[in-house]
Amino acid sequence: MTLDSEVDALRRVPLFRGIDATKLRLLAFISDRTHFAPGEELCRQGEEGDSAFIILEGEADIRVSTPDGERTVARLGQHSIVGEIAILCDVPRTATVAAATEMDVLTVSKDDFLRLLKEFPDMSLEVMRTLAQRLERTTQDLAAQKASGAAA
Amino acid sequence: MEKSLFRFIWQYSARQQMVILLITVLSYPVSYILLELPKLIVNDAIQGELFPREVLGFEFDQISYLVLLCFAFLGLVILSNGIKLVLNVYKGRLGERMLRRLRFELFQRVLRFRLPHFKKVSSGEIIPMITSEVEDVGGFIGEAVALPAYQGGMLAVQIGFIFMQDPLLGLAAISSYPMQAYIIPKLQKKVVLLSRQRVRNVRVIADKIGESITGVSEIHANDASAWHSADLSDRLYTNYKIRFKIFNWKYFIKFLNNFMNQLTPFLFYLIGGWLVIEGNLSIGALLAVIAAYKDLAGPWKELLAYYQMVADVDVKYQTVVENFDPPDIYPVARLVTDEPEPLSGALALKNVSVSGGAAGQEAFDVTVTVEPDQHLAVIGPDGSGRSEVLQLAAGLLGPTSGRVEIGGRNLETLSESVLGRQIAYVGPSVHVWTGTVRDNIFYGLRHRPLRPPERTGERKADYARRLSEAQLTSNPQYDIEAEWEDLDALACADVDDLVEHALALIELTGLAADVFRMGLQATIDPESQPEFAEAILAARRALADRVAHDDRFSAMIELWQIDRFNNSASIAENLLFAAPADSSIGIDTLASDPDIEAALKESGLYTRLLEIGQKIAETMVELFANISDDSGLLGDYSFITQDELPEFERILRAAKIGSGKGGLTPTDEQRLIGLAFKLIPARHRLGVLDDDMRGEIVAARATFHKRMDEAERRFVVFDRDRFVAPMTIEDNLLFGRPRVDRRDAREKIDKVIRALVEEMELRRPIIRAGLGFHVGVAGSRLSAGQRRRVALVRALMKNAPVTILDETATGNSDDDKALRKVIREQLDGRMLLFGASNLIVAEEFDHSIVMNQGRMTESASGDDNAD
Known part of the structure; x- marks a missing residue:
C-alpha cells in the first residue's frame, strides 16, 4: 500500500485521466486511505456528499431505496470511482454504497480536490475536457434514443 | 500617602539615613589620611633623614620605617574601600x-x-x-x-x-x-x-x-x-x-x-x-x-x-x-481586618441611591427587604440599575445616599473579612484566574493562610528571613506556601473532603462532562495516586480483553505491543517505545538528543533512518515545490512548512554530494532524522518503510531501553503493566492508537472508553484529575459557558448565608432552567438574590422586584402567585 499503487488506481479513473502523474501523486498523498469491513457503509443515500471514493481493492454494492425497500442495483469492483459528482458540486448522494467484501478505499475530499484545481488550472482544463466529452456522449445517446424512438 | 518624596523617605528611613551619614562622616578622616600618607612616605621615609625614628615607643631605621608606613597605607586602603563597600551595600539594601x-x-x-x-x-x-x-x-x-x-x-x-x-x-x-x-x-x-x-x-x-x-x-x-x-x-x-x-x-x-x-x-x-x-x-x-x-x-x-x-x-x-490618593479610598482596615463574624438577619436596602457613573449605571431611591431564607429575583434589562442594586447588596458598591444593612449592620462599615466570606457574588462578567480548575473553584475559600507547611533547617531559617524582611517593609506576613482553604466554611475534615464537596457541585452544575474531558487529557503522577493508577491499569486490561474478543472493535485499534510495529504511530514512538518524561520535548528535539543519537548508531539504524528522511524530503519537495503558500495544502499535509522547503532543498543537494566538505552537516542529519521520526506509516503511505525495516525498528527497542535505564529516567517506557506518567489518562487507558485507516475510529473508541469508565467507576477519579486542568491565561482555554459555571461553583463552594447571582443561568433553555433549579435547591433556606434581564425568570420565584431606568417599578410578592 504505497502511493504508487494509488496513483495507478487514480490514473484509471476517467475523470483524472488527463492529469499528469506528479499531481496525481499529490492528490493521492493528501487523500485518506481507509479500510472497510463487509457491510460497512461508505456513504448513505440522501446525505450531503463531500468526497469521492476510489476502490483500490474489494467490491462494493450500490443500493437504492425503492418503495419496496432497499435494492442493490449494481456492484462495483477495483478501480471504480463512486460519488465523483460530489467533489464538483453540492448534491445529495443518489445511492447508498456499502462494502460487499473487505475493501481498501481512497477517499478524495471535495475541499482538497478543489484546492488542487485552484492550484493547478491545467488540471481544471483536463477535468472540464473529460466532463465535456461525457456530456457530448450523453447528448449523442439521447439523440440516438430519440431518433430510434421516432423511427419506432 | 506622603505627598512629597522627602517626607516618605524621612518617615520610613530616618534612622538608616543617620547611619549612612555617620559612616560617611567617619570615612572622611580615613580618606584624608590616605591622601596624606603618600606625601609622608615620599618626603619623610624615602627622602628624610634623622633615623632611627621612634613611633609608639618602638625604634625604626629607614627601611623598616618605610615598611611600616607602606603597610599602614595598605591597611588604610583596605579600610577605606571596606567602608565604601559596606556603605554601598547598606544604601542599596535600604x-x-x-x-x-x-x-x-x-x-x-x-x-x-x-x-x-x-x-x-x-x-x-x-x-x-x-x-x-x-x-x-x-x-x-x-x-x-x-x-x-x-x-x-x-x-x-x-x-x-x-x-x-x-x-x-x-x-x-x-x-x-x-x-x-x-x-x-x-x-x-x-x-x-x-x-x-x-x-x-x-x-x-x-x-x-x-x-x-x-x-x-x-x-x-x-x-x-x-x-x-x-x-x-x-x-x-x-x-x-x-x-x-x-x-x-x-x-x-x-x-x-x-x-x-x-x-x-x-x-x-x-x-x-x-x-x-x-x-x-x-x-x-x-x-x-x-x-x-x-x-x-x-x-x-x-x-x-x-x-x-x-x-x-x-x-x-x-x-x-x-x-x-482618590478621596474616597477605603480604609486599610477594610482589607486587613480578620474578624469573620457571621452575618445574620434580613438584607435591607433603605432609600438607596447610587450614581456617579454614566447614565444607565445608577439606581435611585431603592427600598427593599429580603428575609434570610428568601429567594428574590431582581429583574431588569442591562442599564436598568439591576447590576448596581446587586452590587450594593454585595457591599461591592457604596451608596451615595441611603443605607444597605444586613441584620441592622451597615455594609459600608464592615470589613471584607465579613463581606467577602458571608456573601457569595457572581457578577455579570466573571473572571477566571490563570491556574487550574481547582485553584478557581477553591478561590472563594482562600482568605488567609491557615495551615502553614512544616519547615525545618534551611527552609525554616529562610522563612524567618522572609518574615523579618516583610516586617521591615510593612509588607504582609501571609504565608503563600501555606494551605489557605477554609475547611470550616464547609465543615470539612480535610482537603479531600473539600474536593469531594467540589466534585458534587461540579456534577450538579453540569460542569462534570467538561471536567471529565479535561481529566481524560490530564496527566497524573502515579506515585502520589497509586490506587487511581492501578484502577486505570485495570480498565486498560478490560479494554485489551475487549479488543481480543470483539473483532469489529479490535479493527479500530492498534495496541502498543513490544514485539509489534504500530502503523498508526510515528516512527519515533515505535523506536523508543517510550515517552519523554518531560512532555514539552517534541519529536523535533528528540532527533538532536545525544542519547537517542547514540542508540541509533549503536543499533545501526542511523543511516537507514537518514535514508528514509531523505526519501521523505525528496517526495515532499517533489510534491509541494510548485504549491503556492496560500493554498493551505502545505500546512495541512506536508511534514515540511513552506518556510522550511528551501532549507530541505539545500539539504537534499548536500546529501547528493555525500559526506565531507559541502555535504551534510550534523544539524542537517538531525533534521532528516527528525523528518523520518514524524512518519506515521499508515497515514503517509510513502512506501519508504518495508517489513524488514519495521522488524529492525522493533528489534532496536531493546537497545533504546537499555540506554534509557542509564539516561536517568528521562524517558518512561511503554509497559503494559505499568502506568506511563507522561501519557494522558486517555492514552493510558487505551494503551494504543486509533487506526488512522479506519473511518471514525477515534469517535468509536471514545464511546467505548466512556462506557468502560462508567462501568468501572472511574468517572469520579477522572473528573478529580480534571480539576488539575490548566485553564489558560484568565481562563482562555474555557468557553464562556464553562467560565460562568466555574464561577458559579466557586460561589456555591463558599457556603455563604447570602448568595447574589447576576446574569447567571438566566436563559430559557432547558439547561439553564435545570441549573436554576439546582441553584435554588442548593440554597434552600438561605438568601438568594437572582439578577436576570429575562422576565420569565421572575415567574419561578415567589418574590421579585423589577428595575427600570434606575428605579424600582414593581415588587411582586409571593401572594400574587401562591395558593
Missing part, C-alpha cells in the same frame, strides 16, 4: 527595601480603590507606575540625606577657610552662587514640567499598547492596524519632542553651571592679583585660596547634580503617588 515598601503600598491602594474608580484608571497605566516608574526612587533613597549633608559640610568648611584667608576673596568665591541659586531652579522647573508630560505620555503609550493587545482581534477584523499604528507613532513623536526639549534644557543648565563656575577664577585672578600687586594680600595666601577654590568646585558640582536628581525623582514620585 533603597530596595524602601522600593518594596512603596510598591506594596501602591498595590494595596489599588486594592482599596472603590469599584467606580476603575472606570477612570486602566491597568495599562497603573502597571508601569508600580513597576518601572518608581524604579529610580529606589536608587535615590540611599543618597537622599547623606550626600547633601556631607557635600554641604565640605563646602561650608572650604568656604570658611577662604573667608578666613580673606573675606573679599571669600565673597568672590561664592559670588556666582546667588545667581546660580536663582536661575537654575527656574530652569529646572521647566525640565520638571516636561518630565511630568513625558511620564504621562509614556503611560498613555503603555495603555494604548495594552489595549491593542486586548483588542487585537478587533484590529484585524476591522483592518484598523493603520489607525493604531498612526496613533502610536504620533505618541512616540510626542515622546521624542518632549525628550528633545528636556535634553535641550538639561544641557543648557549644565552649560550655565560650568560657565559660572569658571567665571569665579576670573574674579580671583583679577581681584586677588590686584590685591597682591597693591600689597594687601600675600602671594602665598592667594595661591592657597585658589587651591581651596579648586576643592570647592567638587562639592558644589555634586550638590548641583544632586539638586537636579532630586527634582527629577521627586516629580516621578509625585506623578505616581497622586494617582493613588
Whole structure:
C-alpha cells in the first residue's frame, strides 16, 4: 500500500485521466486511505456528499431505496470511482454504497480536490475536457434514443 | 500617602539615613589620611633623614620605617574601600527595601480603590507606575540625606577657610552662587514640567499598547492596524519632542553651571592679583585660596547634580503617588481586618441611591427587604440599575445616599473579612484566574493562610528571613506556601473532603462532562495516586480483553505491543517505545538528543533512518515545490512548512554530494532524522518503510531501553503493566492508537472508553484529575459557558448565608432552567438574590422586584402567585 499503487488506481479513473502523474501523486498523498469491513457503509443515500471514493481493492454494492425497500442495483469492483459528482458540486448522494467484501478505499475530499484545481488550472482544463466529452456522449445517446424512438 | 518624596523617605528611613551619614562622616578622616600618607612616605621615609625614628615607643631605621608606613597605607586602603563597600551595600539594601515598601503600598491602594474608580484608571497605566516608574526612587533613597549633608559640610568648611584667608576673596568665591541659586531652579522647573508630560505620555503609550493587545482581534477584523499604528507613532513623536526639549534644557543648565563656575577664577585672578600687586594680600595666601577654590568646585558640582536628581525623582514620585490618593479610598482596615463574624438577619436596602457613573449605571431611591431564607429575583434589562442594586447588596458598591444593612449592620462599615466570606457574588462578567480548575473553584475559600507547611533547617531559617524582611517593609506576613482553604466554611475534615464537596457541585452544575474531558487529557503522577493508577491499569486490561474478543472493535485499534510495529504511530514512538518524561520535548528535539543519537548508531539504524528522511524530503519537495503558500495544502499535509522547503532543498543537494566538505552537516542529519521520526506509516503511505525495516525498528527497542535505564529516567517506557506518567489518562487507558485507516475510529473508541469508565467507576477519579486542568491565561482555554459555571461553583463552594447571582443561568433553555433549579435547591433556606434581564425568570420565584431606568417599578410578592 504505497502511493504508487494509488496513483495507478487514480490514473484509471476517467475523470483524472488527463492529469499528469506528479499531481496525481499529490492528490493521492493528501487523500485518506481507509479500510472497510463487509457491510460497512461508505456513504448513505440522501446525505450531503463531500468526497469521492476510489476502490483500490474489494467490491462494493450500490443500493437504492425503492418503495419496496432497499435494492442493490449494481456492484462495483477495483478501480471504480463512486460519488465523483460530489467533489464538483453540492448534491445529495443518489445511492447508498456499502462494502460487499473487505475493501481498501481512497477517499478524495471535495475541499482538497478543489484546492488542487485552484492550484493547478491545467488540471481544471483536463477535468472540464473529460466532463465535456461525457456530456457530448450523453447528448449523442439521447439523440440516438430519440431518433430510434421516432423511427419506432 | 506622603505627598512629597522627602517626607516618605524621612518617615520610613530616618534612622538608616543617620547611619549612612555617620559612616560617611567617619570615612572622611580615613580618606584624608590616605591622601596624606603618600606625601609622608615620599618626603619623610624615602627622602628624610634623622633615623632611627621612634613611633609608639618602638625604634625604626629607614627601611623598616618605610615598611611600616607602606603597610599602614595598605591597611588604610583596605579600610577605606571596606567602608565604601559596606556603605554601598547598606544604601542599596535600604533603597530596595524602601522600593518594596512603596510598591506594596501602591498595590494595596489599588486594592482599596472603590469599584467606580476603575472606570477612570486602566491597568495599562497603573502597571508601569508600580513597576518601572518608581524604579529610580529606589536608587535615590540611599543618597537622599547623606550626600547633601556631607557635600554641604565640605563646602561650608572650604568656604570658611577662604573667608578666613580673606573675606573679599571669600565673597568672590561664592559670588556666582546667588545667581546660580536663582536661575537654575527656574530652569529646572521647566525640565520638571516636561518630565511630568513625558511620564504621562509614556503611560498613555503603555495603555494604548495594552489595549491593542486586548483588542487585537478587533484590529484585524476591522483592518484598523493603520489607525493604531498612526496613533502610536504620533505618541512616540510626542515622546521624542518632549525628550528633545528636556535634553535641550538639561544641557543648557549644565552649560550655565560650568560657565559660572569658571567665571569665579576670573574674579580671583583679577581681584586677588590686584590685591597682591597693591600689597594687601600675600602671594602665598592667594595661591592657597585658589587651591581651596579648586576643592570647592567638587562639592558644589555634586550638590548641583544632586539638586537636579532630586527634582527629577521627586516629580516621578509625585506623578505616581497622586494617582493613588482618590478621596474616597477605603480604609486599610477594610482589607486587613480578620474578624469573620457571621452575618445574620434580613438584607435591607433603605432609600438607596447610587450614581456617579454614566447614565444607565445608577439606581435611585431603592427600598427593599429580603428575609434570610428568601429567594428574590431582581429583574431588569442591562442599564436598568439591576447590576448596581446587586452590587450594593454585595457591599461591592457604596451608596451615595441611603443605607444597605444586613441584620441592622451597615455594609459600608464592615470589613471584607465579613463581606467577602458571608456573601457569595457572581457578577455579570466573571473572571477566571490563570491556574487550574481547582485553584478557581477553591478561590472563594482562600482568605488567609491557615495551615502553614512544616519547615525545618534551611527552609525554616529562610522563612524567618522572609518574615523579618516583610516586617521591615510593612509588607504582609501571609504565608503563600501555606494551605489557605477554609475547611470550616464547609465543615470539612480535610482537603479531600473539600474536593469531594467540589466534585458534587461540579456534577450538579453540569460542569462534570467538561471536567471529565479535561481529566481524560490530564496527566497524573502515579506515585502520589497509586490506587487511581492501578484502577486505570485495570480498565486498560478490560479494554485489551475487549479488543481480543470483539473483532469489529479490535479493527479500530492498534495496541502498543513490544514485539509489534504500530502503523498508526510515528516512527519515533515505535523506536523508543517510550515517552519523554518531560512532555514539552517534541519529536523535533528528540532527533538532536545525544542519547537517542547514540542508540541509533549503536543499533545501526542511523543511516537507514537518514535514508528514509531523505526519501521523505525528496517526495515532499517533489510534491509541494510548485504549491503556492496560500493554498493551505502545505500546512495541512506536508511534514515540511513552506518556510522550511528551501532549507530541505539545500539539504537534499548536500546529501547528493555525500559526506565531507559541502555535504551534510550534523544539524542537517538531525533534521532528516527528525523528518523520518514524524512518519506515521499508515497515514503517509510513502512506501519508504518495508517489513524488514519495521522488524529492525522493533528489534532496536531493546537497545533504546537499555540506554534509557542509564539516561536517568528521562524517558518512561511503554509497559503494559505499568502506568506511563507522561501519557494522558486517555492514552493510558487505551494503551494504543486509533487506526488512522479506519473511518471514525477515534469517535468509536471514545464511546467505548466512556462506557468502560462508567462501568468501572472511574468517572469520579477522572473528573478529580480534571480539576488539575490548566485553564489558560484568565481562563482562555474555557468557553464562556464553562467560565460562568466555574464561577458559579466557586460561589456555591463558599457556603455563604447570602448568595447574589447576576446574569447567571438566566436563559430559557432547558439547561439553564435545570441549573436554576439546582441553584435554588442548593440554597434552600438561605438568601438568594437572582439578577436576570429575562422576565420569565421572575415567574419561578415567589418574590421579585423589577428595575427600570434606575428605579424600582414593581415588587411582586409571593401572594400574587401562591395558593
